[in-house]
Amino acid sequence: MSYALILSDGKPGHENQSKALAEGLGLSFRIVPCVFPSKACKTLSYLLDRLGIRPNLTGVPLPEDRPSLLIGAGSNTFYTLKVLKRALGVPCVAVLTPGGYRFGGFDAVLAPVFDTPPDLPNVIRMPTNLTPARPDFYVEQTKAFRERYTQTKPRAVAVIVGGRNAIADVTPGWLGDQLRRIFDATPDCEHWVTTSRRTSPEAEAVVDSFPFDYRLIFSRERFNPIPAFVTSCETLFVTADSTGMLSEAVAIGTSAVEVLDNLSAKAGKFGRFVDGLCEAGYAHRFDGTLGHATRKVDPAPVMAAVRERIGL
Numbered sequence: 001m002s003y004a005l006i007l008s009d010g011k012p013g014h015e016n017q018s019k020a021l022a023e024g025l026g027l028s029f030r031i032v033p034c035v036f037p038s039k040a041c042k043t044l045s046y047l048l049d050r051l052g053i054r055p056n057l058t059g060v061p062l063p064e065d066r067p068s069l070l071i072g073a074g075s076n077t078f079y080t081l082k083v084l085k086r087a088l089g090v091p092c093v094a095v096l097t098p099g100g101y102r103f104g105g106f107d108a109v110l111a112p113v114f115d116t117p118p119d120l121p122n123v124i125r126m127p128t129n130l131t132p133a134r135p136d137f138y139v140e141q142t143k144a145f146r147e148r149y150t151q152t153k154p155r156a157v158a159v160i161v162g163g164r165n166a167i168a169d170v171t172p173g174w175l176g177d178q179l180r181r182i183f184d185a186t187p188d189c190e191h192w193v194t195t196s197r198r199t200s201p202e203a204e205a206v207v208d209s210f211p212f213d214y215r216l217i218f219s220r221e222r223f224n225p226i227p228a229f230v231t232s233c234e235t236l237f238v239t240a241d242s243t244g245m246l247s248e249a250v251a252i253g254t255s256a257v258e259v260l261d262n263l264s265a266k267a268g269k270f271g272r273f274v275d276g277l278c279e280a281g282y283a284h285r286f287d288g289t290l291g292h293a294t295r296k297v298d299p300a301p302v303m304a305a306v307r308e309r310i311g312l
Contacts, residue, residue: 003027005063007034007072007080013129013244014073017095020130021071021110024303025312030067034058034077045079049101054083062087069310071095081106091310095130108309110302112243114273124305127276128247128297138227138252145228149214156190157182158229159237159260160245161207163198167270168241168262172202178260179210181288182237189234194218194225196242230255237286240274250282251297258286258293 004022008015008031015031022029036042041057048055058080066088072081073095081092082105091107097115098106103122111117113125159182163170183191192214195204204217216225226245229236230253237258238249249257259278263271277283284291306312 002068004029004069004071005067005084006031007060007070007077007084008032009035009072009074009076011074014077014096016132016244017073017130018071020132020299021093021095021303021306022069023132023134024130024299025069025306027069029071030063032060032063034060034072034080036076042076046100049079049082049105054086056080056083056087058083060084066090068312069093075099078106093306093310108306110306112269112273113276114269116269116272122309124302124309126302127280127282128250128273129243130299130302131248131251138231141224141227142231144223145225145232148223151190151232152213153188153190155188156192156213156233157186157235157237158192158194158225158233158255160226160229160239160249161193161195161199161203162239162241162245162262163196163200163203165198165241167264167268168239169264170199170203170239170241170262172206174262175203175206176209178237178286179206181286183210185288185290186235190214192225192229192233194229196245198241227252235290240270243270243273246273246277246283247297250277250295251299254294254296256290256292256294257283258291259283261285 004027006018006029060080070081070084070092078094078098078101085092093108094106095110097111103120109123110126111123117123190213193212194216195218233255236249236255238245239260240263281295284293
């Protein structure tokens with residue numbers, strides 16, 4: 001039976017993108033951990049890749065049965081993709097830009113456009129991160145949400161709050177201003193909210209101070225309402241600090257997407273990501289008014305390009 005072997009660095013965002021690719025290609029998958037044993041070993045891999053030398057530095061075992069495809073996302077997986085490709089003689093796909101490694105040797109590289117990837121035959125540009133789009137998953141998760149909460153108004157909007165990272169922050173003052181403007185712009189709707197693992201206690205306290213009809217505070221509860229948000233809400237308000245959350249919002253459902261722009265002046269590629277979404281009509285920067293940006297990213301062209309590259 002055809003299957004994809006996924007090399008996972010243990011990061012959910014990376015692993016989920018690899019799963020999304022396998023599912024989009026109609027392949028089952030198996031997952032094996034793939035992490036360099038030390039920073040020195042990873043540094044060595046960059047040199048060995050330039051020289052075309054392929055020892056198995058991560059120790060990933062060869063599978064007993066031959067997969068149809070190798071997939072990896074994240075810098076811990078890219079070198080080993082080439083190691084296994086040489087050993088097994090099967091195509092490999094790098095998800096995300098393999099910075100520091102040669103692009104040659106990958107049958108396809110799925111690179112986000114905000115990384116400004118080089119113009120090479122094996123580079124396939126993506127407007128967002130890959131997002132799993134299994135309808136049954138969203139049906140099941142929405143059902144689980146409905147078992148927890150009963151909507152009473154015909155229309156609902158949702159706020160997805162991230163947190164601090166290297167290029168963004170969710171300060172209490174900024175968040176309070178954004179939430180007030182959201183409530184003012186959507187007076188006839190129910191208001192739902194979820195925070196995330198990166199949301200600070202101070203920001204969560206601000207969320208608690210607003211009259212949300214449904215709220216999930218990540219530090220107190222471990223349920224994921226986002227699948228229900230993207231399938232059920234008229235508008236999604238998403239902080240700009242997470243490409244993963246924004247990618248899901250512009251790929252699934254029919255909700256309009258409003259970006260709560262908390263990026264710093266040094267946002268770089270993250271700023272380009274948001275700019276690209278807004279310019280293409282996938283999202284709108286929230287300015288107190290609603291942009292009604294309901295266009296959704298179609299994964300079909302990316303999947304077709306990968307199929308062509310790997311001969312599937």
